[in-house]
Amino acid sequence: MMNLLIRNCRPMGGAATDILVEGGRIAVIAPGLAAPDGVAVEDGGGRLALPAFVEGHTHLDKSLWGMGWWKNEVGPRLIDRIDGERAERKKLGLDPARQSDRLAKEFLKRGTTRIRSFADVDTEIGTAHNDALVALRDRLRGTMDIQVVAFPQSGVLVRPGTAELLEQALRNGADIIGGLDPSGIDRDPKGHCDLIFALAAKHGVPVDIHLHEPGELGAFAMELIIERTLALGMQGKVVVSHAFCLGDVARADALYAALGEAGIGLATTAPPSRPVPSVKKARAAGVSIFGGNDGIRDTWTPYNMPDMLQRAMLIGLKNEFRRDDEVELAFATVSDWAAEGCGFADYGLGVGARADIVLLEAETVQEAVVATPPQRVVVSHGRVVARDGVLLA
Amino acid sequence: MMNLLIRNCRPMGGAATDILVEGGRIAVIAPGLAAPDGVAVEDGGGRLALPAFVEGHTHLDKSLWGMGWWKNEVGPRLIDRIDGERAERKKLGLDPARQSDRLAKEFLKRGTTRIRSFADVDTEIGTAHNDALVALRDRLRGTMDIQVVAFPQSGVLVRPGTAELLEQALRNGADIIGGLDPSGIDRDPKGHCDLIFALAAKHGVPVDIHLHEPGELGAFAMELIIERTLALGMQGKVVVSHAFCLGDVARADALYAALGEAGIGLATTAPPSRPVPSVKKARAAGVSIFGGNDGIRDTWTPYNMPDMLQRAMLIGLKNEFRRDDEVELAFATVSDWAAEGCGFADYGLGVGARADIVLLEAETVQEAVVATPPQRVVVSHGRVVARDGVLLA
Known part of the structure; x- marks a missing residue:
């Protein structure tokens, strides 16, 4: 039919x-x-x-949706959340196949048919989350499009064996290679970027790097990403997620321009609590910018809903889009621009x-x-x- | 029954x-x-x-709820919004009685039974909005508690005749006297504060001043408000709404302490787009802090819903409340603390x-x-x- x-x-x-x-x-x-x-x-x-809406940045594999309320008592640092999650998912018996299926369907109910999801890859779970998401992607084909990003949430260089697991995840069917905080987590910005881009080049896959690093530290990592994108001719194949540094460095305008020239996209969740990239500045520099929830009701955060209209609202509020022509931009971040930025066709x-x-x-x-x-x-x-x-x- | x-x-x-x-x-x-x-x-x-929830800061009188979608083409400055609104409400035939009744019932449907609402008072509409809200308050008694604040949205000293209208509004039944941006709008911080507090003292009513002014300008106005609160013995009777300056001045901690000593409360909408008071810092200084939507779908903004749970969510996101004990604080801002800060009994x-x-x-x-x-x-x-x-x- x-x-x-x-x-x-x-x-x-x-x-x-x-x-x-x-x-x-x-x-x-x-x-x-x-x-x-x-x-x-x-x-x-x-x-x-x-x-129908597009979710450009989420973690289907580790939501606690439907598992009963989980009491969050996690410390305030990024590393508390990363380490806490590894411990909790074992205790909770989090099944990535069940949870990703459940959350994908919650998205579908509310009108989202295309999703870019990260899948944790680390030395404790290996490629299990990735493989569950790849299977879900294949099973839902014809109803939803899911892009699977093999994502080293716990770091790569700081956890030997992870690079090999990322490569295995790509061989198992992941569509995209992920990275994160080259300095903050991996303690070696050059090493991290070299490794992630080498894997991308070897396997012919796009890159999506989660860059939470603020200020000049984040801006430096962004330069490393831009340099490698240009060197490898990967224009149109690289996304920087979060990119909070664009919200707080004085030289943000030059960075937007460089991102535009390198054909690098930006994913934003527009968190109310911190500086974020500007949708208008990004677009003015020719940068594809689009929206995502990040985690939804997981051990990182109790917030967020599998509803891209709510995300568009939050992006609109954060960017202070009040006029009709501005609120339309907020909708574009969860529709046209997200399809463009993630590479969803048709x-x-x-x-x-x-x-x-x-x-x-x-x-x-x-x-x-x-x-x-x-x-x-x-x-x-x-x-x-x-x-x-x-x-x- | x-x-x-x-x-x-x-x-x-x-x-x-x-x-x-x-x-x-x-x-x-x-x-x-x-x-x-x-x-x-x-x-x-x-x-x-x-x-049931408490709305601590809204404008029931000028929402466009249920009037069909209004295309927002307003300029970006505060004064664009204030002047634009006066022009539009005439063109649109905005009926404050109908609109405040409509929006109050939308709040009730979603679980809010106590509301502090501002009512515009100016030299074009006189006390019409105020009187409509006073009538609504009296009619809904037994179902909802509504506090009416006579509010000089277009300024007081800059629009001669407004002070007399504010006084008339109080005689007509307003519960509270409002003020706003003593420097930014009225161009005379001492004059504005003296006038508002004199009206409060004369009529024995509390004060609620909307202070959008950022940085040191806002901090200075806050000092004037603190001085007058102490001089008149109005501890527990004064609220500063918005108080964005607390989010961006280095000496915020001293201001929180002074607010605590003066028994002044804070109302926050927690807009994602700008610095705001910290819920935790306010409470630590003994300052009552509570939540509100501000305008809902009016000529100022298309956003916001007559739903205090959504406001609690936004306050939680803005304050980065993730742990269960923190998210509970977000709920307190639309429940216990709002009742306390506004003075709703029982x-x-x-x-x-x-x-x-x-x-x-x-x-x-x-x-x-x-x-x-x-x-x-x-x-x-x-x-x-x-x-x-x-x-x-």
Whole structure:
């Protein structure tokens, strides 16, 4: 059932129209379309139609969603969270296959059909989380697109054996190689960047480095990443996640320009509690910037929801986007720009795009962002897959 | 019907118990209570029971809620927003009576029964907004408590005639006198503070000053407010709203201490986009700090919802409250501390408190804050007044 006629919906808040889907793709957008024989009809009821959302940065493998409330008593440092997580996941019997499946479906219910997820790789769990996510990705193909990033959450050089495990994760099917805090965690910025980029070049995969390092330390790491991206011709294949340093170094403008020239993208969660990259400055420099939740209800944080409209709201608030033309940028970070930045193909509400569509009660895109209405109809590949929070079939 | 038995609920996430309400107040909290003759029974179904929420800083009178989407094209400065609003409210035919009634009920549906609302007073609208809010306050008595603050949004000294209108608003029933940005808007910090405090002393009402001024300018205004609070013996009667300067001056600790000694409270919206007072630092100095939305979907901002759990989430995110004991503080800013800071009596889930209670699906208070579940049963003065987003009778 890849053919569908959606009647009376308003794409991006425009005039009411119909959308005919054929073979899972948007075939015609026009008012008053007749339903071809045997084609299912979905009455849009005049609702807003949005392209299904894109989650550009999350950790499906380690959410505690649905496992009962976990009492967070973790210390305040990054390393407390990293070490605490390794200890807790054992105690809790966290099953990455079950948890990633569960959280992916929570995303789907709320209208997200494309996800970039990190999978922890370390010397205690080996490639188990990665392999679970690769299996999930393959199983959900045709309903959701999941990119799997082999991610050394506990460091690489500081934990011998991790580099080999990352390589094994790539051989096992990971799509992307991850890195993090070259100085703060691995204590060797040159060594860390050389190693991650060497793996990327050898396996022909993109890079996504989580850079929490603030100020000049983060800016230095960013320079190392830019240098290697250019040297290896990896423009368009590298993302720096978080990039908090762009929110607090005086020379941020030069860094945005260099990122733009190197074709490096930025993923932002826009945390209210600290400086972050500016969406407008990034775009002005030609940098693809997009949104993500980071962890959702895990041992790092109790916050965040598998709802990209809530993330767009938080990105809008953080960037002080109040005017309609600005709030639209917040929505772009969880839609067009996230598809572009992560490299998800066939995206959007145009003819020819894959028919991944969300219908909800809102007058405008802006209202959808600020009100995050919970009642939604979710269409993936031309099939209605969820209705008002319930997955179908 | 002020008597009610709530069976099988979990106050603050504790063990399941029953709550017997008599005469609108909590009379007994114990498991296995028998329903006295003729007393209605509400099955809590094991849900979490929270004290109904408190909104400590909002503008009921000028929300555009339910008026169709308003396209925001306002400039970026504070004065653009103030001047733009005066122009737009005329064009839009904004009816403060209708809008404040509408928004108050949206709050009630989501579990808020006590609200401090500002009412614009200026030389164009006179006391019309104030009078509409006073009428609403009186009409909703017995269901919601509303404090009305006569608020000179467009300035006092810069708009001759405003002081007289503020005084008229107090004579017409306003509970509190407001002020704002003594330097930034009124261009005369001493003159503004003298005038506002003189009105407060003359009419025996508390003060709530909106202080957006950053850095040392804001800190100076805060000193003027502290001096006058002490001179007039108004400890416990003064609130500084926003107080962004506390987030960015080096001598913030001394200011927190002085606020604590003067018994001045702080209202915070915790905007992600700028520095704000620290909840922990304020409390450590003995300062009452509590949460509010500020405007909700008005010409200032499209954001914010009449949902104090969402506000608690934003306050928690801004203050980087991750541990359970910290997230509990975020909830306190929209419950106990807001009641304390605004001076709402009979608050809480203890025996003798007014039976304003919210039942919702969450295991813990922390889960309620991070997940903001939309399905809620709201009890006010011992009556069930809303269920799953629908007001009853």
